[in-house]
Every structure is written in C-alpha cells, then in structure tokens.
Amino acid sequence: MDTRELHIAGKVSELEKVTAAIEELSEAWAISPKVAMQLNLVLEELVTNIMLHGYVDDLEHVIDIEFSRNDRVLSAVVTDDAPAFNLLEQPDDSRVDQPLEERKIGGLGIHFVKTVMDRVEYVRRDGKNVVTVTKTY
Amino acid sequence: MELTEQTADSCTILSIDGRLDTANYGVLEAKLTDLLARGHARILLDCSKLDYVSSSGLRVFLTGLKKVTAAQGKFVLCSLQENIQEIFEISGFSGIFEIHPGREQALTSFSG
Numbered sequence: 001m002d003t004r005e006l007h008i009a010g011k012v013s014e015l016e017k018v019t020a021a022i023e024e025l026s027e028a029w030a031i032s033p034k035v036a037m038q039l040n041l042v043l044e045e046l047v048t049n050i051m052l053h054g055y056v057d058d059l060e061h062v063i064d065i066e067f068s069r070n071d072r073v074l075s076a077v078v079t080d081d082a083p084a085f086n087l088l089e090q091p092d093d094s095r096v097d098q099p100l101e102e103r104k105i106g107g108l109g110i111h112f113v114k115t116v117m118d119r120v121e122y123v124r125r126d127g128k129n130v131v132t133v134t135k136t137y
Numbered sequence: 138m139e140l141t142e143q144t145a146d147s148c149t150i151l152s153i154d155g156r157l158d159t160a161n162y163g164v165l166e167a168k169l170t171d172l173l174a175r176g177h178a179r180i181l182l183d184c185s186k187l188d189y190v191s192s193s194g195l196r197v198f199l200t201g202l203k204k205v206t207a208a209q210g211k212f213v214l215c216s217l218q219e220n221i222q223e224i225f226e227i228s229g230f231s232g233i234f235e236i237h238p239g240r241e242q243a244l245t246s247f248s249g
Contacts, residue, residue: 012159012160013160015159015160016160034220037189037220040189041189041191041224045191045192048159048191094229097229099232099233100202100206103199103229108192108195108196108228109191111227112192112224112228115227116227
C-alpha cells in the first residue's frame with residue numbers, strides 16, 4: 001500500500017495544494033485524468049464544506065488528507081477538528097431531476113460525492129470528523 | 138481562469154478558459170451580473186477551454202440561468218469537454234441547460 005499525506009490550513013486558498021497533490025499522485029499511481037478530476041472535485045467539496053460551514057471560531061485550523069492506494073483501490077481520508085458534522089446524515093436536497101424553478105442553489109456537492117465515489121464513510125473519532133472516500137480506478 | 142467577452146449579432150459570447158472552483162467562482166458571477174446590468178441577457182457561454190468545474194462553479198451557472206430567465210433572455214452553453222459534460226449529467230444540469238456541441242449550432246439557436 002502506498003500513502004501520501006497532506007496537511008492544509010482551513011482556508012479556500014489552500015485548495016490549490018490539493019490539486020497539486022492529486023496531480024503528482026496521478027502520475028505516480030497512474031490515475032486517469034477523469035478519476036483524478038473526480039477525486040479533486042470530491043475533495044474540494046469535502047474541504048470547502050469544512051471551511052465554510054464547519055468552523056465556529058476565528059482560530060487557525062488544519063485539515064489532514066491521507067491518500068492511499070491498495071492495488072487499484074484509491075482512498076482519501078479527510079480529518080478535521082470542526083464540530084461534529086456527518087455529511088451522510090444530511091438530507092439530499094440536490095433535486096437533480098427537477099426543472100429549473102425547483103432547483104435549489106445548494107445541495108449539489110454532497111450528491112456528487114456520493115454518486116462519484118464507490119464508498120463514503122463517516123466516523124467521529126477523538127473529537128474529529130473523519131470522512132473516507134474510496135474508488136476503484 | 139480567464140473570461141473573454143465578445144459581441145456577436147445575436148448574443149454576447151463569454152469564453153471561459155481554465156478552472157471554475159471555490160476559489161474563483163466569484164469572477165464569473167460578477168461578470169454575469171455585469172452583463173445583465175448592461176442589458177445583455179442573451180448569453181452564450183463557450184466552455185471549450187473549461188477543464189474543471191466544481192459545485193461552486195455549477196451554482197454560478199444555475200443562478201445565471203435563473204437570472205437570465207427572469208430577465209426574459211437566453212443562456213446557452215456550448216462545446217463542453219467530455220468530463221465536464223459528465224459532471225453536468227451527474228448534477229442533472231444537462232436537463233435544465235440548453236447545451237450545444239459547438240459554437241455554430243449555439244449561435245444558430247439565438248437567431249429567429
């Protein structure tokens with residue numbers, strides 16, 4: 001199993017580090033451009049949710065991302081110290097089959113994460129939210 | 138990400154070059170607001186060079202479409218890359234947006 005860790009500050013400007021890490025991994029682990037993009041989109045979604053909705057103070061926060069692969073199974077574990085938030089328990093408000101008037105501005109991201117990844121798991125551990133997404137590539 | 142504006146007979150063409158994500162979606166949002174404020178409610182978004190769009194970007198597309206529709210204009214997309222087309226499909230956007238394979242077909246949709 002190969003792993004790679006990334007620690008980013010809880011700020012939107014840090015997202016480019018996620019993109020850069022995925023680019024490097026794509027080469028090292030022979031991940032296709034399509035799967036790399038999907039992984040980037042999923043991580044952007046998870047990390048953005050933490051940054052925009054998770055923190056209740058103005059302190060500096062760190063988000064840990066651990067990428068790993070085992071044969072052709074790719075995993076990313078995102079750990080944050082925001083208050084407890086289980087994305088899997090949120091109602092799906094994405095309304096992807098609705099016409100324009102019914103479409104809401106929110107709700108797209110989590111729907112996308114669940115659709116594109118093979119597995120999404122959440123656990124609250126040691127005062128942190130831990131989300132694991134897995135995809136065979 | 139770069140935005141280029143061109144005026145055609147029947148509409149305004151906006152070309153997006155690069156990524157649209159949480160860090161920069163505001164740029165497109167501001168541009169669309171600006172176009173509408175200037176009375177340009179017939180907009181063609183050329184996505185041939187759009188190579189990444191996250192939910193933040195999709196949200197701008199959605200609010201753009203709603204605002205243009207409210208202004209009785211027309212908002213059309215063209216030349217989506219394959220991976221981007223798939224994101225649109227997963228999000229259900231291919232059902233609510235008018236999407237053309239190329240600029241020519243898109244421009245034709247504005248005339249008449």
